[in-house]
Amino acid sequence: MTATETPDLSAEELARGEALFRTPCDFVLGAVAVDGLPQDGRPEIAFAGRSNVGKSSLINALTGRKTLARVSVTPGRTRELNFFTLGAQDPDGTGGAYLVDMPGYGYAKVSKSAVKGWTRLIEDYLKGRRELKRVFLLIDARHGLKANDRETMKLMDEAAVSYQGVLTKSDKPKTSELEAVIAKTEAELAKHPAAFPHLLVTSAREGLGIAELRATIAGLTPNGVEP
Numbered sequence: 550m551t552a553t554e555t556p557d558l559s560a561e562e563l564a565r566g567e568a569l570f571r572t573p574c575d576f577v578l579g580a581v582a583v584d585g586l587p588q589d590g591r592p593e594i595a596f597a598g599r600s601n602v603g604k605s606s607l608i609n610a611l612t613g614r615k616t617l618a619r620v621s622v623t624p625g626r627t628r629e630l631n632f633f634t635l636g637a638q639d640p641d642g643t644g645g646a647y648l649v650d651m652p653g654y655g656y657a658k659v660s661k662s663a664v665k666g667w668t669r670l671i672e673d674y675l676k677g678r679r680e681l682k683r684v685f686l687l688i689d690a691r692h693g694l695k696a697n698d699r700e701t702m703k704l705m706d707e708a709a710v711s712y713q714g715v716l717t718k719s720d721k722p723k724t725s726e727l728e729a730v731i732a733k734t735e736a737e738l739a740k741h742p743a744a745f746p747h748l749l750v751t752s753a754r755e756g757l758g759i760a761e762l763r764a765t766i767a768g769l770t771p772n773g774v775e776p
Contacts, residue, residue: 563760563761563763563764565768566760566761566762566763566764566765566766568767569635569763569767569770570611570612570635570763572645573634573636574614574617574633574635575617575633575634576617577647581629581630583674586630586674590680591680592646592769592771593649593678594635594646594647594682594766594769595648595684595685596608596649596650597684597712598654598688598717599653599689599698600655602689603753604653604717605650606753607717607751607762609753610751610753611648611759611766628652630650630670632649635770646682646770647680651684654668654671654697655695675705675708682769683711683745683769684710685712685713685714686705686712686715687717688715689718690719690730691721692730693733694733694737702743705743706741708743709743711743711745712743713749713765714744715748715750715751715762716730716731716734716748717752717753719750719751719752719757727750731748731750735748
């Protein structure tokens with residue numbers, strides 16, 4: 550895959566993604582432990598990645614809401630599993646899905662006890678959540694995969710949690726540098742049993758790859774929204 554290529558998606562799939570993200574998307578709760586997670590059985594699509602990888606910016610770009618997920622210049626601000634509703638509910642209260650903004654990992658300038666707490670929360674969530682349909686592993690396009698990304702990938706492989714790589718900030722590196730990162734990242738992801746084969750390339754600032762990511766998420770939700 551080059552910097553200008555995206556996985557093959559039909560016009561209908563792209564339209565369904567756009568339709569889904571025109572439905573309500575609102576913050577529901579922030580969980581600091583797994584016993585505080587929602588219990589209504591809706592499917593969950595989570596976003597994981599290093600601190601300052603651009604999770605909040607990407608979620609805001611996906612939903613078209615500038616402040617849905619808080620963007621901070623201070624890495625490590627997200628310290629909970631933040632749940633956002635996505636899609637309209639049926640009259641009986643079922644339907645729809647959750648987007649989950651996970652705490653960033655890999656930021657050293659916090660207390661060891663805080664890092665330990667976040668790590669345990671992430672591990673507990675990834676290991677035992679049947680509602681979790683896919684984790685989008687966000688990877689900074691300027692740097693590629695790092696050691697703590699690999700630790701998270703190993704954890705998801707062991708837990709058989711489906712995950713998919715998403716390059717963020719793809720507007721930052723030069724085209725040749727970006728294509729090298731894409732090739733290297735795809736090659737490494739291909740070696741992991743739980744990794745989804747297609748790498749998505751995005752830029753929240755430029756809007757690159759947002760429609761493709763929306764369509765991918767729509768494909769994971771039940772009772773797809775008609776375009």
